[in-house]
Amino acid sequence: xxxxxxxxxxxxxxxxxxxxxxxxxxxxxxxxxxxxxxxxxxxxxxxxxxxxxxxxxxxxxxxxxxxxxxxxxxxxxxxxxxxxxxxxxxxxxxxxxxxxxxxxxxxxxxxxxxxxxxxxxxxxxxxxxxxxxxxxxxxxxxxxxxxxxxxxxxxxxxxxxxxxxxxxxxxxxxxxxxxxxxxxxxxxxxxxxxxxxxxxxxxxxxxxxxxxxxxxxxxxxxxxxxxxxxxxxxxxxxxxxxxxxxxxxxxxxxxxxxxxxxxxxxxxxxxxxxxxxxxxxxxxxxxxxxxxxxxxxxxxxxxxxxxxxxxxxxxxxxxxxxxxxxxxxxxxxxxxxxxxxxxxxxxxxxxxxxxxxxxxxxxxxxxxxxxxxxxxxxxxxxxxxxxxxxxxxxxxxxxxxxxxxxxxxxxxxxxxxxxxxxxxxxxxxxxxxxxxxxxxxxxxxxxxxxxxxxxxxxx
Numbered sequence: 001x002x003x004x005x006x007x008x009x010x011x012x013x014x015x016x017x018x019x020x021x022x023x024x025x026x027x028x029x030x031x032x033x034x035x036x037x038x039x040x041x042x043x044x045x046x047x048x049x050x051x052x053x054x055x056x057x058x059x060x061x062x063x064x065x066x067x068x069x070x071x072x073x074x075x076x077x078x079x080x081x082x083x084x085x086x087x088x089x090x091x092x093x094x095x096x097x098x099x100x101x102x103x104x105x106x107x108x109x110x111x112x113x114x115x116x117x118x119x120x121x122x123x124x125x126x127x128x129x130x131x132x133x134x135x136x137x138x139x140x141x142x143x144x145x146x147x148x149x150x151x152x153x154x155x156x157x158x159x160x161x162x163x164x165x166x167x168x169x170x171x172x173x174x175x176x177x178x179x180x181x182x183x184x185x186x187x188x189x190x191x192x193x194x195x196x197x198x199x200x201x202x203x204x205x206x207x208x209x210x211x212x213x214x215x216x217x218x219x220x221x222x223x224x225x226x227x228x229x230x231x232x233x234x235x236x237x238x239x240x241x242x243x244x245x246x247x248x249x250x251x252x253x254x255x256x257x258x259x260x261x262x263x264x265x266x267x268x269x270x271x272x273x274x275x276x277x278x279x280x281x282x283x284x285x286x287x288x289x290x291x292x293x294x295x296x297x298x299x300x301x302x303x304x305x306x307x308x309x310x311x312x313x314x315x316x317x318x319x320x321x322x323x324x325x326x327x328x329x330x331x332x333x334x335x336x337x338x339x340x341x342x343x344x345x346x347x348x349x350x351x352x353x354x355x356x357x358x359x360x361x362x363x364x365x366x367x368x369x370x371x372x373x374x375x376x377x378x379x380x381x382x383x384x385x386x387x388x389x390x391x392x393x394x395x396x397x398x399x400x401x402x403x404x405x406x407x408x409x410x411x412x413x414x415x416x417x418x419x420x421x422x423x424x425x426x427x428x429x430x431x432x433x434x435x436x437x438x439x440x441x442x443x444x445x446x447x448x449x450x451x452x453x454x455x456x457x458x459x
Contacts, residue, residue, distance in 0.1 A: 087369055102418075114446050126139075129204070172351070201305065204306045224330075228284065233277075236287055240353050250300075251268055272290060300349070301351075340356060419449070
């Protein structure tokens with residue numbers, strides 16, 4: 001007997017499933033061995049799911065048939081005061097907003113410790129160039145933009161007054177100090193003073209926007225640098241808006257050629273800037289030409305003011321095609337700023353002023369700039385700390401102007417009066433509130449306002 005015949009007589013040694021039973025005609029031994037195949041049941045969607053799933057909104061198209069994208073709301077993240085005209089309820093009758101009545105801005109020795117209001121000018125630099133965010137929020141809360149004249153304000157203004165007849169090589173300083181001590185406010189005071197005294201002012205309040213990859217860039221083979229056409233275009237627009245009358249009185253000292261465009265000798269600088277406004281891709285080249293013309297003219301002194309100055313010496317967020325970080329001096333606008341800061345280029349009359357931001361955790365103060373300004377190190381330096389030779393060259397000749405870390409009692413009292421008169425304080429115990437907040441903030445200007453006076457609104 002063969003082995004196959006024996007297996008056939010004995011039958012299978014595995015359990016008999018339903019399909020095997022049907023084939024052989026045998027009876028099902030145990031219902032526990034049945035195999036069942038259940039198809040996926042179609043679950044009916046609820047009415048709520050039908051209305052929410054795969055609903056397509058109608059697409060709006062223009063006359064050419066192109067899709068019109070919906071505008072997204074932009075969050076400003078800033079306080080905006082309610083208009084007085086909307087406060088019609090009886091509840092607000094006793095709290096009607098008053099307008100500050102302060103003396104005009106005048107940085108003199110007799111005004112030290114007093115609060116002054118900035119003049120409302122047609123070419124207001126704060127409106128045209130913008131402001132740092134913290135300062136912008138404060139000015140939106142206050143009824144008028146104002147500041148307190150400090151001793152360091154008078155000292156800085158005296159430096160500018162001496163620089164109006166000398167080269168900017170002799171006046172290149174950087175405002176330093178603890179976070180919140182008032183460096184940005186001091187820079188704005190210098191900018192306002194220069195505008196009022198017929199200076200040509202170029203003010204960049206947020207220089208970190210030049211290195212954080214928020215503005216487009218493109219490589220230029222001729223200069224071997226990366227142009228920033230959008231930022232250059234905006235800079236020319238603002239430069240012309242803030243200094244139109246003074247730029248119209250200046251003419252070019254040589255002929256300029258931009259690709260197929262030619263600007264002849266003796267052209268007004270406003271017309272030179274107008275070429276970039278009509279042809280934005282030429283903005284980086286024309287910005288370079290305008291700064292070259294401003295550096296040689298002697299009719300008006302020039303103030304070049306840059307906030308967030310330390311960000312220009314840090315690693316940028318830009319990447320080249322090989323995804324290698326682009327050096328800041330390979331970007332056109334940061335290189336332009338660093339040239340004037342280091343003295344490689346200079347104005348015939350004028351000054352360069354920078355201000356560091358100590359509270360920025362992304363763009364911290366680099367070692368090269370810290371050494372040049374003589375600032376203390378955060379940790380004990382070692383021989384293994386690396387420094388870039390190129391960045392060291394761009395810090396040559398910079399001097400530090402230290403801003404006091406604390407407000408004096410007189411300065412803090414004037415600042416307290418401003419916020420009290422603008423009804424920013426809830427408590428009526430003014431003397432106690434002033435002493436407590438001044439002590440809590442240790443005299444720091446930003447903490448005194450934001451963590452001190454404005455925190456009373458939460459209680």
